[in-house]
Amino acid sequence: MKKKSLVRDVYAVIPLVFSGALCIALIFLLNQKAASTPEFVAQLKNLSTLFISISGFIALLIMVYLASATLRLKSSKEVAVDHLSSFTQKMHNFRSIIELLLRSKMWLPGLKEYIDDEYEGLTFFEVKEFYKGKSKLAIEFLQESHNYEDTENLYLEMKSLLMTGTKDKRISENIPYPKAYSRDIVEKWLEHKSGSGLWYYFGYKFAIFKEYLDYNAVFERHQEKIMGLANAIDSEHFEDSSFNEVFLSRLGEYMTKQVIPKLYQFQDASGKGLPGIMKYMYAIFLCLTLFGVLLPLGSLLFTLPILALIISFSFVVSTIFFIATTFYQFLSKEISE
Structure with a gap:
């Protein structure tokens, strides 16, 4: 990856160098010709009006594009x-459901104390990323023989899902x-499919785990609250649902596939700055305005040395050359990203 990045950077620099x-070279050659051929100076001055008009017209087109x-x-x-606000609220509701489930009595006796006390400070993310070697506690947890039939992983x-920062x-x-949720925590939820455990434990493998996850132990008033929160997330999707293993499985699948990815997507869209193409076009607009319009115009108005016109002509020509050699490459990069 680093080699590819280096090659890409080199390809980007080459047109700039040329x-x-x-x-x-143009400044040197034109200056030499102006010094040796007085008629050439008059030609440059005569062409300057046309040059200003062309540069100004192109700059105007770019300005219109940038504005639109x-x-x-x-x-x-x-x-x-707007979408981000909606999906943030969905996530709020889902986390409220998770909080009620987490603090309910559906867990095996002693599990909460075991995780919260004996493995205090251990996070689900550390367990999933044990291979990075950043958490000795995570490695110890994975090596330990637990007595909670794997439900400790669901608990973690x-x-x-109740954390709001990756360092919590x-x-x-x-x-x-x-x-608004931090981008880092949403990225972690997405990366490790936080929430899919509901689908796995209450759906795909419920026949194995039904003896160890007693969802009926959730207080009835909390069950009603959970169903209300689920309908607030998506009334159509959970319209005919009742509080059971099927509902919990569907909830986990829905959040993992529909809500968290879109939350991340809209976070990304709402937080983006100017696209690269707009920065690129603005740089061209700036060059054309400064060297294609203002400098030659100033040269004519204030009778500046002919070198000012030569610099103006040379800079604009080299800018056009740069555009011709990089525009396709730039568009390809923008599309691939």
């Missing part, structure tokens, strides 16, 4: 923010529901 060399692209970007960001997974080691008594 453009710079072309600019210097900015409006489109603003509109798409507003849509993304649920705890991870324990959950607080009062679970926070932030206005």
Whole structure:
């Protein structure tokens, strides 16, 4: 990967080097010709008006493009923010459900104390990333023979959903529901499919785990609250559901496949800055305006030395050369990203 990145960087620098060399060469050659041929100076001055017009027209087109692209970007960001708000609320509701389940009596006796006390500070993410060697506690946990029929992993997974930061080691008594979730924690939920444990334990493998996960032990009032929260997440999807293993399995699958990925997607969309193509076009616009319009115009108005016109012509020509040699490559990069 590093080798590919290095090659890509070299390919990006080569056109810039050649453009710079072309600019210097043009300045040198045109200056030499202007010094040896007085008629050439008059030709440059006569062409300057046409040069300013062409540069100004191209700069104007780019400015119109940038303005329209900015409006489109603003509109798409507003849509993304609206969606982000909706999916953030869905995540709030899901975490409320997880909190009720986590603090219920559906777990095997002693499991909570075992995880919260004996493995205090251990997180689901550390267990999933044990191979990185960052947590000795995670390695110890995986090597230990537990007496909770693997439900300790589901418990850890649920705890991870109540965290709001990747560095959190324990959950607080009062679970926070932030206005916006940090990108890092959502990325971790997505990476490790936090929530899919509900589908696995209550769906795919429920025949094995039904003796160890007594969802009927959840207080009835909490069951009703959970169903209300689920309907707030998606009333159509959970319309005919009742509190049982099928519902819990569907909930985990829905959140893992529908909500958390889209939460991440809309976070990404709403947090993006200017696209690379707009920065690229703005750089071209700036070059054309400064060296294709303002500098030659200033040269004519204030009777600057002919070198000013030569620099202007050379810089714009080298800029056009740079565009011609990099635009396709730049578009390919933008599409691939």
